[in-house]
Amino acid sequence: xxxxxxxxxxxxxxxxxxxxxxxxxxxxxxxxxxxxxxxxxxxxxxxxxxxxxxxxxxxxxxxxxxxxxxxxxxxxxxxxxxxxxxxxxxxxxxxxxxxxxxxxxxxxxxxxxxxxxxxxxxxxxxxxxxxxxxxxxxxxxxxxxxxxxxxxxxxxxxxxxxxxxxxxxxxxxxxxxxxxxxxxxxxxxxxxxxxxxxxxxxxxxxxxxxxxxxxxxxxxxxxxxxxxxxxxxxxxxxxxxxxxxxxxxxxxxxxxxxxxxxxxxxxxxxxxxxxxxxxxxxxxxxxxxxxxxxxxxxxxxxxxxxxxxxxxxxxxxxxxxxxxxxxxxxxxxxxxxxxxxxx
Amino acid sequence: xxxxxxxxxxxxxxxxxxxxxxxxxxxxxxxxxxxxxxxxxxxxxxxxxxxxxxxxxxxxxxxxxxxxxxxxxxxxxxxxxxxxxxxxxxxxxxxxxxxxxxxxxxxxxxxxxxxxxxxxxxxxxxxxxxxxxxxxxxxxxxxxxxxxxxxxxxxxxxxxxxxxxxxxxxxxxxxxxxxxxxxxxxxxxxxxxxxxxxxxxxxxxxxxxxxxxxxxxxxxxxxxxxxxxxxxxxxxxxxxxxxxxxxxxxxxxxxxxxxxxxxxxxxxxxxxxxxxxxxxxxxxxxxxxxxxxxxxxxxxxxx
Numbered sequence: 311x312x313x314x315x316x317x318x319x320x321x322x323x324x325x326x327x328x329x330x331x332x333x334x335x336x337x338x339x340x341x342x343x344x345x346x347x348x349x350x351x352x353x354x355x356x357x358x359x360x361x362x363x364x365x366x367x368x369x370x371x372x373x374x375x376x377x378x379x380x381x382x383x384x385x386x387x388x389x390x391x392x393x394x395x396x397x398x399x400x401x402x403x404x405x406x407x408x409x410x411x412x413x414x415x416x417x418x419x420x421x422x423x424x425x426x427x428x429x430x431x432x433x434x435x436x437x438x439x440x441x442x443x444x445x446x447x448x449x450x451x452x453x454x455x456x457x458x459x460x461x462x463x464x465x466x467x468x469x470x471x472x473x474x475x476x477x478x479x480x481x482x483x484x485x486x487x488x489x490x491x492x493x494x495x496x497x498x499x500x501x502x503x504x505x506x507x508x509x510x511x512x513x514x515x516x517x518x519x520x521x522x523x524x525x526x527x528x529x530x531x532x533x534x535x536x537x538x539x540x541x542x543x544x545x546x547x548x549x550x551x552x553x554x555x556x557x558x559x560x561x562x563x564x565x566x567x568x569x570x571x572x573x574x575x576x577x578x579x580x581x582x583x584x585x586x587x588x589x590x591x592x593x594x595x596x597x598x599x600x601x602x603x604x605x606x607x608x609x610x611x612x613x614x615x616x617x618x619x620x621x622x623x624x625x626x627x628x629x630x631x632x633x634x635x636x637x638x639x640x641x642x643x644x645x646x647x648x649x650x651x652x653x
Numbered sequence: 654x655x656x657x658x659x660x661x662x663x664x665x666x667x668x669x670x671x672x673x674x675x676x677x678x679x680x681x682x683x684x685x686x687x688x689x690x691x692x693x694x695x696x697x698x699x700x701x702x703x704x705x706x707x708x709x710x711x712x713x714x715x716x717x718x719x720x721x722x723x724x725x726x727x728x729x730x731x732x733x734x735x736x737x738x739x740x741x742x743x744x745x746x747x748x749x750x751x752x753x754x755x756x757x758x759x760x761x762x763x764x765x766x767x768x769x770x771x772x773x774x775x776x777x778x779x780x781x782x783x784x785x786x787x788x789x790x791x792x793x794x795x796x797x798x799x800x801x802x803x804x805x806x807x808x809x810x811x812x813x814x815x816x817x818x819x820x821x822x823x824x825x826x827x828x829x830x831x832x833x834x835x836x837x838x839x840x841x842x843x844x845x846x847x848x849x850x851x852x853x854x855x856x857x858x859x860x861x862x863x864x865x866x867x868x869x870x871x872x873x874x875x876x877x878x879x880x881x882x883x884x885x886x887x888x889x890x891x892x893x894x895x896x897x898x899x900x901x902x903x904x905x906x907x908x909x910x911x912x913x914x915x916x917x918x919x920x921x922x923x924x925x926x927x928x929x930x931x932x933x934x935x936x937x938x939x940x941x942x943x944x945x946x947x948x949x950x951x952x953x954x955x956x
Contacts, residue, residue: 323796330797335809343813453937455889457896458930461916465927469920585802589893593916604897607812619809623801 316638324627331623332384336377339616340369346612350393367391367613380616389617394609399617402602407621408492409479410591410598414583416495416514417521421579424522425529426565426572432530433537434560444530451527456586460520460593467516474516477595481509517594521586525579529572537568574637577630584622684950691946697939705754717744718752720904728922738924740915746925750932752906757936760822760891761884767826769880772833773872777864779834780841792838795831803828804890811899818907821900825890829883836879840872874951882944885937892933908933 343349347363364370367390368379383390389399432444468476479494480486487497487506495514498506540546541564549559591600599618606614685691709715713736723743731738737746779791798806803825810824841864844850853863894900895909903910908929915926947953 326793327796327800330793331800334797338809338813349813449938449941450934453885453889453941454934455893455896455937457893457912458934461912461919461926461930465920465923581802585804586893588804588808589896592897592913603808604899607808607899608816610812612812615809615812619801619805622805626802627800 313635313638317635320631320634324631328624328627331627332381332620333377335616335619335623336380338619339612340376340380341373343610343612345369346393346610349610350612363393367393384620389620390613392606392611392614394606394611394614399614402614403599403617403621404492406597406599406602409596410584410587410600412493412495413514413517413521413591413596413598414580414587415493417518417583417587418525418576418580420518421522421525421529421583422572422576425526426533426569428526428530429533429537429572430560430565432534433541436538444534448527448531448534451523452531454523455589456521456524457589457593459523460517460590463516463520464593475513476516479510479513479597480506481513484509517590517596520593521583521590524582524586528575528579532572532575533568536571537564540564540568570637570641573633573640577626577633580629580633581626584626681950685946688946688949690942691949694939694942694944694946697935698943701754701936701939702758704751705758708751708755712745712748712751714745714748717748718906728918728925730922731924737928738922740911740925741918741922746911746928749906749911750908750929753908753911753929753932754936756818756901756905756907757888757891757933760818760825761887761940763822764825764829764887764891765880765883767822768829769833769876772830773837773869773876775830776834776837776839777841777868777872780838780845781860781864781868783842783845788842791834795834798828798831799835801828804893807890807894808897808899811894816899816902818901818905821891821894825887825894829887832883833876833879836875837872840875841868844868844871874947875953878944878947878951878953881940881947885940885944888933888937888940 340346345360345364347360347367347369348355351360351363361370368376371379380390387400389403391397392399392402395402428444428447432441435441464476467473475481484506486494487501487503490497490500494510495507498504498510546559546564549563554563587598588600588603590596591598592604599621602614603618605611606618704711708718712718721742721744723739726735726739726743727741729735729739729743735745735747737750740746740749775791775795779788782788806828807821807824810827811820814820814824850863850867853867858867891900892907892909892912895907896913898910898913901907901910903914911929912926912933915922915924915929918925
């Protein structure tokens with residue numbers, strides 16, 4: 311299969327998945343609750359108000375019609391109005407999503423960098439104390455929920471060592487840079503406001519670290535095992551026999567093919583980052599999509615809930631497409647195999 | 654004459670079979686104990702289960718499990734009387750952690766027990782009808798479920814339901830079956846061309862017989878290993894839901910809720926949040942180590 315055919319196939323499959331996801335979310339948010347307006351306005355709201363709001367939001371039409379109206383909006387980036395605050399959901403999400411994306415992306419960088427670094431260290435010094443520590447970290451990373459890391463980091467680095475701020479995105483007294491992307495670190499860099507940049511970076515570090523721990527340990531584990539597998543292969547022996555320096559073998563010939571498994575689970579790791587962001591944001595008082603989402607869930611604001619889940623689903627599916635294409639590029643064997651399991 | 658020698662033969666075969674099974678078991682145990690961490694996992698899991706089962710008898714203050722208030726002893730640091738300290742209303746944290754184990758374990762066992770069977774059946778059926786529309790339909794539906802992070806989907810489901818333990822379980826169950834479907838599908842679809850399946854088809858075995866008697870037994874060790882590993886993950890997800898406030902509601906002693914409540918009193922009353930947090934880590938660690946041990950013992954590669 312050519313790479314372009316592979317990409318086209320992958321895109322069509324993902325579109326199908328997204329369409330199915332939209333039906334699933336529609337069923338959860340509209341069909342299951344019966345009367346979302348009544349649920350949001352409460353039992354004491356007068357009947358005529360409920361009926362008026364229902365009519366305004368087309369909730370009095372049959373389900374298939376409702377679904378197509380909703381889907382048409384989603385495709386155009388319009389998630390309707392909140393049942394609770396009557397504000398535009400898309401506007402709200404535009405305000406909150408960048409903070410979460412900034413956190414998740416930074417955590418993703420930390421995860422990939424430190425994960426692979428630990429994996430390399432561990433293979434270089436196999437069965438030494440370095441290796442044992444890395445293995446212990448990677449074990450603890452898998453079994454510890456993100457919010458536990460967040461709390462331990464707050465206590466340890468925030469309060470005990472006072473090394474990092476534990477709440478918010480910027481220190482008091484520093485004015486936020488003008489919103490371009492909504493990610494303060496990038497916005498402040500673009501406007502040359504280095505004071506804001508460093509403040510934002512220190513605020514970002516602890517939550518991103520707490521968020522990245524699970525993926526980091528998994529990356530380290532996989533990098534370690536795939537590198538030690540490849541270390542046994544004949545081509546490494548051949549390089550050694552030719553007298554290539556160990557460092558060159560390590561980084562030029564061993565690392566590259568060993569990265570394929572770590573890249574291919576990046577998609578899953580990003581999914582974990584996005585959902586764990588909900589927990590970490592709670593601990594660090596991070597004004598991202600989680601507070602908005604949890605609030606929407608608690609107030610039964612189903613339009614907002616549907617929007618948050620749909621946006622995260624779209625983000626996740628797009629990341630997976632990118633990851634699959636990278637992997638297919640790195641490893642032609644993947645392209646040859648018929649894609650059985652889809653995502 | 655003939656029948657008596659037959660029964661003697663059968664008895665001998667049975668005896669022999671029993672001996673073989675015993676040998677296999679011993680060999681498996683030897684493999685399992687080869688890694689000390691597996692034993693640590695087994696010990697943790699057994700201890701936690703025993704503690705949870707006998708919680709009313711082993712905890713120092715069993716009455717503290719529910720809505721108990723003793724403001725005179727509130728926020729006490731760990732001491733000989735309260736080994737892990739007391740919480741904001743004076744309840745013994747150790748007691749509540751042990752009762753919290755109960756909820757975590759129930760959650761884990763119920764969710765996996767409910768989610769695995771439909772997932773397994775879906776995977777078996779899709780694998781048996783590989784490359785037909787049944788395969789496509791089932792596996793594409795699982796793709797949709799797997800397209801959203803599990804925690805988010807569970808949260809969305811709890812949004813339309815009242816927040817409590819039962820609905821939290823239901824929500825996690827609804828998004829957990831696709832993982833089993835995919836695991837079993839992977840194994841069963843690769844078995845379609847094996848001779849023993851073809852032989853059964855030729856001798857006229859029914860589809861149900863082939864699926865459940867020929868293919869399913871080959872998936873059992875992978876399923877069993879995944880179940881053990883998943884128990885830990887489900888406990889993490891359940892405690893995360895509770896941590897956000899969408900799972901167990903007070904005064905139910907739940908580890909996630911306890912961490913969230915205690916976090917309000919950081920850093921001075923650190924034990925209120927750190928102790929239940931570490932309790933979650935220990936229980937999940939136990940299931941994970943045990944699962945890894947099983948994986949090595951049963952030589953499962955797919956999970």
